[in-house]
Amino acid sequence: MTDDLAARTCTPCKGGIPPLSRDAIAPYAKQVPQWQVGEDATRITRTFRFRNYADAFAFVARVSEIAEQQGHHPDITFGWGYATVTLQTHKIKGLHENDFIMAARIDEIAGDAAAA
Numbered sequence: 300m301t302d303d304l305a306a307r308t309c310t311p312c313k314g315g316i317p318p319l320s321r322d323a324i325a326p327y328a329k330q331v332p333q334w335q336v337g338e339d340a341t342r343i344t345r346t347f348r349f350r351n352y353a354d355a356f357a358f359v360a361r362v363s364e365i366a367e368q369q370g371h372h373p374d375i376t377f378g379w380g381y382a383t384v385t386l387q388t389h390k391i392k393g394l395h396e397n398d399f400i401m402a403a404r405i406d407e408i409a410g411d412a413a414a415a
């Protein structure tokens with residue numbers, strides 16, 4: 300089941316399992332359509348736009364809180380007016396359901412941030 304990802308909770312990922320295949324990724328990716336699946340299907344990325352640096356920073360802080368709650372941590376690059384969030388499960392060097400749960404949760408708090 301890939302429904303209602305934002306209501307789900309990340310499960311601990313200990314590694315030792317294969318990353319999601321391209322076929323397995325498809326139904327998850329459909330639910331977070333503003334995220335781009337990387338060419339090698341090992342990560343998803345979305346850029347959010349903001350009015351200024353402070354708003355971008357505040358967004359990064361909120362994402363960090365969710366990451367700590369969920370125990371799953373995105374890589375984030377931010378600057379004036381933007382934050383680019385990349386999700387990958389480092390332990391398996393690829394995508395796990397946790398990455399899509401985080402993406403859906405981040406989308407929920409994005410507010411009026413626009414996709415790039």
Ligand SMILES: C[C@H](O)[C@H](O)[C@H]1CNC2=NC(N)=NC(=O)C2=N1
Pocket residue numbers: 311312370371372373386387388389390391
């Ligand atoms: C013990 C703890 O669950 C892990 O070390 C977590 C923490 N956050 C993580 N975040 C991401 N993105 N990938 C991981 O493999 C990962 N591992």
